[in-house]
Amino acid sequence: MRPRDLSAHQAYVPGRGAEEVARELGMDPDELTKLSSNENPHGPSPDAVAAIEDAAPEVHVYPKSSHTDLTDALAERWDLASEQVWVSAGADGALDYLSRAFLEPGDRVLTPEPGFAYYPMSARYHHGEVAEYDLSKADDFAQTSEVVLDAYDGERxxxxxxxxxxxxxxxxxxxxxxxLESVDDETLVVVDEAYGEYSDEPSSIELLAEHxxxxxxxxxxxxxxxxGLRIGYAAVPEEWADAYARVNTPFAASEVACRAALAALGDEEHVEKSVETAKWAREHYRANLEAETWPSGANFVLAEVGDASAVAEAAQKRGVIVRDTSSFGLPECVRVSCGTREETRRAVEVLNEVIADLD
Ligand code: PMP
Incomplete structure (x- = not known):
């Protein structure tokens, strides 16, 4: 007995945690600075931690299936109806719900290249096929409607x-x-704003009123x-109100996660501090790394360092974990997350040493 033929599916290889890397290198995990997964260097809001503790004694009970406290709060935040918010296990879960709701076997999706690996994976899990648009065609990986529409061929x-x-x-x-106005009537545009809080651009959620x-x-x-709690959401048009219940995984978002998310949403100061640190760090990288870097609206910077795999490995030995972007098709670049000021300065120091040594 074997599963069906999964050879077309890319295996998901999650980034390794600091503890695993430390064990392999014989180091203390506290000596390592992990800047490879775009996590928040300030950790969770203390309000979220308190909410998790409050929810802990009740984990023997199933979560509220419709996650109404959280969807109500998000609906208010974005001026939507509560039914327009599809709560999920991380944004990855939301991408899966959209694949399930839209893809019929053989439907094609159009994904950015380089790009986030889960789009093609989710499409293939849902019996879809994958086409790409090439972001490296434009200077600075500039994202324009033209780059997408040049490759667009009626994908779902x-x-x-x-x-x-x-x-x-x-x-x-x-x-x-x-x-949105150029694609066919039967094409859904998914705008992934996983890093939206770090951007000064307005959210596309505002466009739902008209599209x-x-x-x-x-x-x-x-x-x-x-x-670590795996909680995200999709904001969708009002007309799809009945679809969520037909595609979601039962209880995919835990009550602990929903309550923590609600508390985190309310702690605006923590989010502002986190965004401010990231904005400082990305400027610090751009000004100080001895490598070509690109403007970033997120909590990381892409840097062209030469042999990315060698640079990432040498940096790791010196205690700084960055993401070699070879798997994104960029073998000369690393992606380095914004850390605290101290972590960011340390990353610059180590990366510059390593780049010079390997030159
Ligand atoms: N979209 C993009 C572009 C991402 O980089 C990530 C996280 N790596 C996600 C979605 C998924 O985030 P999560 O499932 O943790 O919410």
Whole structure:
């Protein structure tokens, strides 16, 4: 007995945690600075931690299936109806719900290249096929409607990541509107705003009032510091109110996660501090790394360092873990997350040493 033929599926290889790397290198995990997964260096909001503690004695009970406290709060935040918020296990879960709701076997999706690996994976899990648009065609990986529409051929779903992982580039509002208005009636545009809090651009959620071929995904993993709890959401058009209950995984978002997310949403000061640190850090990287870097609207910077795998390995030995972007098709670059000021300064020091040594 074997599973069906999964050879077309890319295996998901999660980034390794600091503890695993430390064990391998014979180091103390506290000596390592992990800047490879775009996590929040300030950790979760203390309000979220208190909410988790409060919820702990009740984990023997199933969560409220409709997650109404959280959807109500998000609906108020974005001026939507509560039914327009699809709560999920991370933004990844929201991407899956959209694949399930839209893809019939053999439908094609259009994904950015380089780009976030889960779009093609989710599409294939749902029996879809994958086409790509090439972001490296434009200077600075600039995201325009033209780059997407040049490759567009009536796909069922088109993914836009803004700010984009791993380059940090952003698609301006006018281009998103142009895209929404240019694609066929049966094409859904998914705007992934996993890094939206770090951007100065307005959220595409505002466009839902006028466009019913749009879904916007967001997460509590980054600026809200709750990556380990797996909680995110999609904001969708009002017309789809009945679809969520037909595609969601029962109880995929835990009550602990929902309560923590609600508390994190209320702690605006923590989010502001997190965003401010990231904005400082990305400027610090751009000003001080001895490598070409690109403008970033997110909590990381892409840097061209030469042999990315050698640089990442040597940096790791010196205690700084960065992401080699070879798996994104960028073998000469590393993506380095924004840390605290101290971590960010240390990353610059180590990366510059390593780049010079390997030169
Ligand atoms: N979209 C993008 C572009 C991402 O980089 C990530 C996280 N790596 C996600 C979605 C998923 O985030 P999560 O599932 O943790 O909410």
């Amino acid at each position: 779903i088109v993914y836009v990541t803004t700010p984009h992982n791993p380059t940090g580039s952003e698609m301006p509002r006018d281009d998103i509107v142009e895209l 019913d071929n749009l879904a916007v995904t967001r997460t509590f993993s980054k600026a809200f510091g709750l990556a």
